[in-house]
């Protein structure tokens with residue numbers, strides 16, 4: 443039987459970890475059964491290093507969202523293993539996985555997934571409130587990030603009072619607010635104009651690209667390519683190519 447104390451120790455990932463941030467080992471994902479069975483990921487092997495922003499690109503339906511959902515512990519692989527920040531998610535029980543995600547992972551959903559009854563500042567502070575911050579401190583920290591993404595005038599607006607691009611920026615602020623060791627973003631600039639897209643990618647690089655952290659960004663947006671250290675191209679449930687880029691000085 444595991445005590446609360448050993449659980450805590452196990453969930454706190456060591457800070458100076460050698461090795462890779464994400465390792466997928468022969469990961470396969472099938473949806474449905476029989477005639478309607480879809481093979482979304484076919485035997486994927488992938489390693490993502492710490493300290494980099496990795497772009498995941500490929501045509502619609504090729505498995506990008508499925509892959510990052512497995513990496514973020516939101517979806518279980520049908521077969522194979524996912525190791526994230528030194529923890530094997532495949533063998534982790536559900537409640538531990540929820541804790542692990544809350545402590546270590548920031549996720550920007552393609553459809554934002556903001557809570558409609560909460561203001562922008564409240565939405566962005568949710569991860570901090572969950573980890574026990576007081577409301578005033580959480581709102582203050584969330585406000586800093588909302589200001590950084592250009593939403594200073596929108597702190598008290600509700601999601602239905604915000605444009606798609608504004609909602610997207612709230613979702614990004616929420617994903618960054620607890621400084622996650624792994625940030626996963628599904629098309630984070632899809633609803634943004636060029637200037638907002640650059641602001642957001644600059645912020646993501648500044649906050650989330652650190653020696654003991656890692657970022658994965660799914661994108662169709664060629665304007666985002668400059669911000670990546672590595673591009674992983676997918677096609678039809680498979681990794682087709684991995685291209686490391688020289689980091690601009």
Ligand SMILES: Nc1ncnc2c1ncn2[C@@H]1O[C@H](COP(=O)(O)OP(=O)(O)O)[C@@H](O)[C@H]1O
Pocket residue numbers: 473474480481482500501502503504505506507508509
């Ligand atoms: N919940 C689901 N149920 C059934 N099929 C799904 C589900 N999610 C994704 N798929 C299928 O898996 C494949 C990959 O989808 P997805 O990962 O969303 O692709 P992408 O993000 O690259 O557009 C597609 O064929 C899609 O229809």
Ligand SMILES: [Mg+2]
Pocket residue numbers: 506507508552628
């Ligand atoms: Mg997708």
